Amino acid sequence: MPVPERLGVVARSLLRDDAFRAIRDAIVDGTLAPGERLNDGDLAQWLGVSRTPVREALARLEEAGLVRTKPGRYTMVSPLDLRALRGAQSVTTAMHELAVREALPNLSAAELDAMRQANARFAAALRANDVxxxxxxxxxxxxxxxxxxxxxxxxxxLEQFTPALRRVERLRFSSLTGRGSVAQHERIIALCEAGDVEGAVAATRTNWQTLAHLLETAVDEDEHGSDEG
Structure with missing residues (x-):
């Protein structure tokens, strides 16, 4: 299995959570591609840890839908699966709706400002094509x-299901389809500031549901790429 050349990116003193995050991030950013076989020894060498935290991390990643394992045969990065992605999107959308519903009654001016600042950084990153x-x-x-x-x-x-969607969102934010999210974020902020719980929840739902078409496109491209390979 090809892994990044840089070794020891996780200090030996760090625990399985660090191995989990490092492998997860490599899957999300495409360093470890869909369908790629994973070897715990190679991953342990790359991360600078023993095989035990790597195996524990892979088990957690399988629960999150990012890794697929067939005991005694292989461990691999999960291919993009439309049904699984739709499930992750539904759950993630519902959780963000719930977050807005529970947070809004007590959302402070400082927190609203933090949302504005984050959206400004988001817009700037899109303009710079910095995914x-x-x-x-x-x-x-x-x-x-x-x-x-x-x-x-x-x-x-959210920690369990968001990473699966982030693999797809990288495609969204590297194209013009991501630009509409800036305006959607602005609407969410305005509705939160106005104290409109139901409006803010609906706007949040709309923001996350914009992934629906991209999920199908990404899966089609992944399947065609696998066929060509």
């Missing part, structure tokens, strides 16, 4: 209401 920065700013924007909801269960669900 990584756009994804980070989008996370920051939605993370304000997630944090303000103070709902640990909600955060846990």
């Amino acid at each position: 990584d920065a756009a994804l980070a700013a989008d996370d920051e924007f939605h993370g304000v209401t997630v944090a303000a909801s103070a709902n640990a269960a909600l955060r846990s669900v």
